[in-house]
Amino acid sequence: MKKYDSIIIDDxxxxxxxxxxxxxxxxPNITVTNTAYSFKDAIQIIQNNTPEIVFIDIYLKEFLAFDILEATKHLNFxxxxxxxxxxxxxxxxxxxxVGYLLKPFCIKELVLSVNKAIAKIESEATLKKEEMEIIAIANGDKVKVIKDKDIxxxxxxGNYTLFHFNDGSTFLAAKxxxxxxxxxxxxxxxxxxxRYIVNLSYIESLYKKDGGYCKLKNDITLTISRRKQEKLQTILNLK
Structure with missing residues (x-):
C-alpha cells in the first residue's frame, strides 16, 4: 500500500x-510524520518535511491557519x-x-477528504510523468533550455536553485x-x-552511516535527510 506523508497542526x-x-x-495509507502546536513550529515543520497533506486547525491562539499558509504558499501540499x-x-x-472538517470529527467526512487529497496527488503525479522532457530555466534575461536527463x-x-549537469556545468536559476x-x-x-533534488538514474549507491547519504555516478555525495531515507529506498525498490 502506497503511503502519503502528512502533518497535523493544532494547538x-x-x-x-x-x-x-x-x-x-x-x-491506513496516511502517515503522520510530525505535529505542530504553534505558528513557529508549523512553519519549520512544513518547510523541513515537505508533506503531501496538511491537516491544519483554523485558529491557533493568536494566529490563524491562513498566516501559516501564506508563509508556505511556495510549497506544494x-x-x-x-x-x-x-x-x-x-x-x-x-x-x-480538499476538506473542511468540523470538530468533533466525522469519520465519514475525514475519509472522504483524505481520499480526495490522494486522488489529487495521484492525478498530479500522472501529469508530471506526461510532461515534456525539455524544460526552460531562467535567471534574469538568460534562459537555458535543458533536457531532464541531463540534470x-x-x-x-536561498531563493535560487543551482542546477548541476552531466557535462560538469552548472546554472543558477532564479526560482x-x-x-x-x-x-x-x-x-x-x-x-x-x-537542499537537494536528485535525478534517480544517477544514484549509484546509498549509505546509512554518517546520518545517511548517496553517491552519484560522478562520485558526488549528497546527504539524505533521515525522514527521506525510507521513502527513497522504497522508490528504488530496496524495501
Whole structure:
C-alpha cells in the first residue's frame, strides 16, 4: 500500500491525538510524520518535511491557519482544514482545500477528504510523468533550455536553485528549489533533502552511516535527510 506523508497542526494536544488515532484506524495509507502546536513550529515543520497533506486547525491562539499558509504558499501540499467553527469556511475556500472538517470529527467526512487529497496527488503525479522532457530555466534575461536527463541534481541556494549537469556545468536559476520540485517529473527526480533534488538514474549507491547519504555516478555525495531515507529506498525498490 502506497503511503502519503502528512502533518497535523493544532494547538490542542487532545485534538491532535484524536485525529492521529482516526487516521491510523480509518486511513491506513496516511502517515503522520510530525505535529505542530504553534505558528513557529508549523512553519519549520512544513518547510523541513515537505508533506503531501496538511491537516491544519483554523485558529491557533493568536494566529490563524491562513498566516501559516501564506508563509508556505511556495510549497506544494494539499490542505484539510479542521475547526470548531464554520465561520472561516468562506475565507478558507481561496486556499483550495480538499476538506473542511468540523470538530468533533466525522469519520465519514475525514475519509472522504483524505481520499480526495490522494486522488489529487495521484492525478498530479500522472501529469508530471506526461510532461515534456525539455524544460526552460531562467535567471534574469538568460534562459537555458535543458533536457531532464541531463540534470544530475538541483541544489538550493536561498531563493535560487543551482542546477548541476552531466557535462560538469552548472546554472543558477532564479526560482527556489520548491518550484522545481513541483515541475520536475516525480518518476525521475526525488527530493532527498531540503537542499537537494536528485535525478534517480544517477544514484549509484546509498549509505546509512554518517546520518545517511548517496553517491552519484560522478562520485558526488549528497546527504539524505533521515525522514527521506525510507521513502527513497522504497522508490528504488530496496524495501
Amino acid at each position: 490542542e494536544p487532545k485534538s491532535v491525538k484524536l485525529l492521529a488515532h482516526f487516521l491510523d484506524q480509518y486511513c 494539499h490542505i484539510i482544514f479542521i475547526s470548531s467553527y464554520d465561520k472561516y469556511a468562506v475565507e478558507a475556500i481561496k486556499y483550495g482545500p 544530475i541534481f538541483c541544489e538550493s541556494s 527556489n528549489i520548491g518550484f522545481y520540485e513541483e515541475i520536475l517529473p516525480s518518476n525521475m527526480f526525488f527530493r532527498i533533502h531540503r
